[in-house]
Amino acid sequence: MTTQITTGLQVRRSVELTIDGQKVSALEGSTLLDACRASGKEIPTLCYGDTITPKNACRVCMVELEGSRTLVPSCSRKVEAGMVVNTDNERTSHSRKLVLELLGSSVDLSLTKNVARWNDGYGAQPSRFGAPSFHHDDRDEAVTGHHHAPNGKTAETVHQPVKVDNSLYIRDYSKCILCYQCVDACGEQWQNTFAITTAGRGFDARISTEFAVDLTDSACVYCGNCIQVCPTGALMFTSEYEMRKDGTWNEPEQTQTDTICPYCGVGCALTLHVQDNTIVKVTSPSDHYVTHGNLCIKGRFGFQHVQNRTSD
Amino acid sequence: MDLKIASAEATSEEKNAVDSLLGVAPETSQGGERNLAGHRVARGGESLRSLRHMLLPTLHAINDRIGWLSRGAINYISQRLDIAPADIYGVATFYALFDTNERPARQVHVCIDLACRAMSGCKEDSIPTGAIASPCLGVCERAPAVLVIETGVTPRYEVLAPATTSEIVDLVAGKSAGAEKEISAAVPQAPDASLVLLSRIGRVNPLSIDDYIASNGFVALRRAIDIGAEQVIAEVTASGLVGRGGAAFPTGRKWSAVAGQPVKTRYLICNADESEPGTFKDRVLMEGDPFALVEAMTIAAFATGCQHGWIYLRGEYPRALKNLTNAVEVARSRSMLGENILGSGFSFDITIFRGAGAYICGEETAIFNSIEGYRGEPRNKPPFPVEVGLFGKPTVVNNVETLMNVLPIIQNSGEKYATWGTTGSKGKKLFCISGAVNQPGVYEVTFGATLRELIKLAGGMKTGSQLQAVLLGGAAGGFVGPQDLDLELTLEAARAAGTTLGSGVILVFDQSVDMIDQLQRIAAFFRDESCGQCVPCRVGTVRQQEALARLVKSSGTKSASVDLQLLRDLGQVMRDASICGLGQTAHNAIDSALTRLKVFSA
Numbered sequence: 052m053t054t055q056i057t058t059g060l061q062v063r064r065s066v067e068l069t070i071d072g073q074k075v076s077a078l079e080g081s082t083l084l085d086a087c088r089a090s091g092k093e094i095p096t097l098c099y100g101d102t103i104t105p106k107n108a109c110r111v112c113m114v115e116l117e118g119s120r121t122l123v124p125s126c127s128r129k130v131e132a133g134m135v136v137n138t139d140n141e142r143t144s145h146s147r148k149l150v151l152e153l154l155g156s157s158v159d160l161s162l163t164k165n166v167a168r169w170n171d172g173y174g175a176q177p178s179r180f181g182a183p184s185f186h187h188d189d190r191d192e193a194v195t196g197h198h199h200a201p202n203g204k205t206a207e208t209v210h211q212p213v214k215v216d217n218s219l220y221i222r223d224y225s226k227c228i229l230c231y232q233c234v235d236a237c238g239e240q241w242q243n244t245f246a247i248t249t250a251g252r253g254f255d256a257r258i259s260t261e262f263a264v265d266l267t268d269s270a271c272v273y274c275g276n277c278i279q280v281c282p283t284g285a286l287m288f289t290s291e292y293e294m295r296k297d298g299t300w301n302e303p304e305q306t307q308t309d310t311i312c313p314y315c316g317v318g319c320a321l322t323l324h325v326q327d328n329t330i331v332k333v334t335s336p337s338d339h340y341v342t343h344g345n346l347c348i349k350g351r352f353g354f355q356h357v358q359n360r361t362s363d
Numbered sequence: 364m365d366l367k368i369a370s371a372e373a374t375s376e377e378k379n380a381v382d383s384l385l386g387v388a389p390e391t392s393q394g395g396e397r398n399l400a401g402h403r404v405a406r407g408g409e410s411l412r413s414l415r416h417m418l419l420p421t422l423h424a425i426n427d428r429i430g431w432l433s434r435g436a437i438n439y440i441s442q443r444l445d446i447a448p449a450d451i452y453g454v455a456t457f458y459a460l461f462d463t464n465e466r467p468a469r470q471v472h473v474c475i476d477l478a479c480r481a482m483s484g485c486k487e488d489s490i491p492t493g494a495i496a497s498p499c500l501g502v503c504e505r506a507p508a509v510l511v512i513e514t515g516v517t518p519r520y521e522v523l524a525p526a527t528t529s530e531i532v533d534l535v536a537g538k539s540a541g542a543e544k545e546i547s548a549a550v551p552q553a554p555d556a557s558l559v560l561l562s563r564i565g566r567v568n569p570l571s572i573d574d575y576i577a578s579n580g581f582v583a584l585r586r587a588i589d590i591g592a593e594q595v596i597a598e599v600t601a602s603g604l605v606g607r608g609g610a611a612f613p614t615g616r617k618w619s620a621v622a623g624q625p626v627k628t629r630y631l632i633c634n635a636d637e638s639e640p641g642t643f644k645d646r647v648l649m650e651g652d653p654f655a656l657v658e659a660m661t662i663a664a665f666a667t668g669c670q671h672g673w674i675y676l677r678g679e680y681p682r683a684l685k686n687l688t689n690a691v692e693v694a695r696s697r698s699m700l701g702e703n704i705l706g707s708g709f710s711f712d713i714t715i716f717r718g719a720g721a722y723i724c725g726e727e728t729a730i731f732n733s734i735e736g737y738r739g740e741p742r743n744k745p746p747f748p749v750e751v752g753l754f755g756k757p758t759v760v761n762n763v764e765t766l767m768n769v770l771p772i773i774q775n776s777g778e779k780y781a782t783w784g785t786t787g788s789k790g791k792k793l794f795c796i797s798g799a800v801n802q803p804g805v806y807e808v809t810f811g812a813t814l815r816e817l818i819k820l821a822g823g824m825k826t827g828s829q830l831q832a833v834l835l836g837g838a839a840g841g842f843v844g845p846q847d848l849d850l851e852l853t854l855e856a857a858r859a860a861g862t863t864l865g866s867g868v869i870l871v872f873d874q875s876v877d878m879i880d881q882l883q884r885i886a887a888f889f890r891d892e893s894c895g896q897c898v899p900c901r902v903g904t905v906r907q908q909e910a911l912a913r914l915v916k917s918s919g920t921k922s923a924s925v926d927l928q929l930l931r932d933l934g935q936v937m938r939d940a941s942i943c944g945l946g947q948t949a950h951n952a953i954d955s956a957l958t959r960l961k962v963f964s965a
Contacts, residue, residue, distance in 0.1 A: 106896075107942070108942075109897075110898050110941070121941075127743055145932070149899070149933070149935070149936035150899060153899065153936075154898055156906070195459045195720075197496070198890060200912070201909040201912040203909075203915065205909075229895065244447075248452060249738065249895070251456050252459075253892065253893035253895045253901060253904070256895030259453070261452040262463060268369055270448070
């Protein structure tokens with residue numbers, strides 16, 4: 052049975068499918084992830100962001116679709132009438148556990164939300180692949196199609212030094228899961244600047260400017276929209292980075308205040324993150340109908356005048 | 364998009380290389396010029412960006428002339444095609460044949476892959492200084508193989524196989540490889556007019572369209588035009604032909620799906636990115652019978668309503684490139700390609716598109732991205748290529764050997780073709796036999812022969828060689844042992860036996876070969892060739908290689924059983940959760956070695 056729901060001028064039909072033995076209905080064009088979440092299932096996601104078309108690269112949201120040889124990415128697979136989906140069986144659990152282990156053993160996920168809880172829930176033990184290796188700092192120099200042979204002891208990681216080449220934000224690619232969201236935000240999905248790209252191939256694939264030049268020599272316009280979408284803390288305000296380094300970053304004590312950017316007439320929504328009466332970073336609500344989380348350099352970084360106290 | 368381009372300028376040689384392909388640049392390719400009213404006139408934008416599919420050819424043009432891609436060169440391409448430099452850098456660094464660091468004009472690529480290392484011990488650390496270790500060069504019948512690329516105004520691509528160590532040293536020093544061995548050397552059955560797919564090899568000059576016509580050339584195309592598109596698809600469906608690239612999808616069903624699309628702009632791609640280690644059949648077909656491929660593609664396009672076709676040819680096949688280029692040009696000049704083919708009103712043309720060193724670009728959706736000028740990363744399916752393929756249009760993707768089979772189907776009939784073979788595997792099949800046999804090469808058989816018969820056909824085992832193992836289907840295939848010699852090499856029998864024919868590889872290992880070394884090479888191969896997009900494959904291929912490296916040291920101990928379990932876990936997640944066939948099959952051969960060959964069993 053299908054029913055029709057009118058949303059605005061679009062007519063979207065709803066389709067029926069089965070998730071974990073339960074019949075559910077979902078709007079045509081929505082994803083399995085939408086349908087699962089609507090029916091109260093928790094599906095982990097990492098590369099999925101609510102303002103970017105999912106790249107479905109992390110593969111942590113895989114569910115079992117009956118009739119499909121492989122598991123399917125729930126974040127991008129659209130619902131179809133009659134689908135029979137299992138979100139929580141041995142196969143999906145194994146897949147999620149292994150993906151968490153593979154990422155956890157190669158990337159610093161210490162700032163990625165929910166990972167510790169998921170690791171517990173799925174019994175993921177990233178350390179079982181061996182002690183992490185921090186020896187290859189030259190990832191920008193990797194030669195495509197060639198690699199360092201494994202030494203039979205350690206597990207290779209994406210570790211490399213933090214890139215601090217400008218005063219506004221830092222890039223700590225040891226924390227990068229290669230979700231492609233920053234590339235898509237910088238490029239065709241939002242900013243159209245194309246300052247960064249995925250370079251190299253395979254395990255050596257990395258986010259890079261052309262020829263790995265400093266941001267200051269790149270096309271970057273410092274809109275910070277890449278920081279907004281980064282799910283792992285690989286891209287970070289310099290203010291936050293410095294405070295974390297000094298041990299003064301205290302997120303529970305911070306307040307968040309929504310306001311409107313004062314610089315021009317667009318009216319972008321800002322969320323000011325304030326600690327000790329000082330703005331420590333700026334984000335933008337991703338569900339805001341004007342900005343969808345995007346800002347320009349002024350809204351994102353131009354807040355010093357607010358706290359330029361006369362006594363200074 | 365405003366391009367921000369750094370100050371590095373292309374040299375005049377780099378500019379010439381690009382201009383020779385794209386034409387001389389207009390005076391202001393970017394906005395900047397003012398018209399009479401004082402307004403700026405943009406000469407970039409959409410019209411330039413619609414040339415994005417020229418990106419890979421342009422990178423090739425510079426690489427062929429200069430040998431590497433400098434910042435200035437990439438900036439110049441950026442201006443000519445309106446693509447950001449970072450974006451171009453991302454594409455350039457995806458392909459192993461390109462380099463963004465300065466390097467010598469002459470590169471000697473020595474194959475260190477499965478057949479070559481088994482036959483000659485060519486390994487990463489044992490090749491002469493100055494040579495570059497290369498994945499399978501597709502000349503396994505004459506292992507070990509070397510590809511020399513010398514860039515310049517007239518770039519030279521030469522293949523030497525087999526090559527001795529001292530010959531490789533000479534090649535590095537600048538000596539010419541000389542003339543390559545004749546094509547028919549790869550086909551021990553040739554010349555034999557009674558063969559179906561290899562009948563012209565060694566008999567008909569691959570550069571002459573007249574010789575081709577004199578040996579039944581274009582008979583099938585004429586008949587196709589006579590019987591009409593629908594009937595062509597009906598014949599192909601009736602023939603039971605399935606794809607020969609490895610996935611064995613029914614060709615007739617693929618063609619009907621595209622023919623039935625409401626969208627009328629459609630494309631055909633011949634997948635000639637043959638890079639599966641141990642595979643060289645498509646190379647031999649393209650070198651030895653290029654007009655047949657042109658004819659077969661034209662029939663496929665006629666049947667499915669495609670206006671344009673691409674041959675996505677791997678970058679390491681210079682003779683195939685030369686012979687196909689000749690075939691396409693000559694066929695066009697004789698109205699067998701282009702407008703109004705044979706007066707039928709049907710128009711179709713072919714572009715030969717060179718790959719640049721990426722096994723993943725044999726994956727059908729990765730081909731689309733590669734041709735469109737993006738990194739060769741596979742796309743998510745659905746949507747499937749028959750609906751949304753190259754440039755977003757319905758697209759037929761067929762392997763070279765698959766297309767070649769269309770000619771005998773149309774010349775005779777689908778029904779006749781279906782009389783060849785077994786219930787589940789119809790027609791003729793090419794096998795690439797290499798390794799410890801007396802006469803390695805491409806062999807044509809009717810489906811149904813056993814592994815034992817195939818090895819016998821290839822002259823049997825070499826004197827003193829005892830069979831240790833056979834790799835079926837390449838690195839993405841699986842190993843079988845001496846106990847499997849009576850395996851019938853059909854799709855159904857292979858499936859029942861838990862193995863695969865894949866791309867038709869039969870790589871024979873004798874007792875002298877270190878199978879653990881072969882496994883490590885397979886693991887290294889997948890690690891190098893993973894596109895890096897999805898976690899199970901990007902990290903899984905590394906962890907698989909590391910687990911093997913540990914097992915080499917710990918075989919038989921308690922920690923070995925931990926690593927064996929790790930390998931099984933990795934295999935399952937790669938098979939279940941990878942985006943494409945590369946990750947999904949990256950554990951197959953290793954799994955089969957553990958279970959069938961009992962490698963690492965104490």
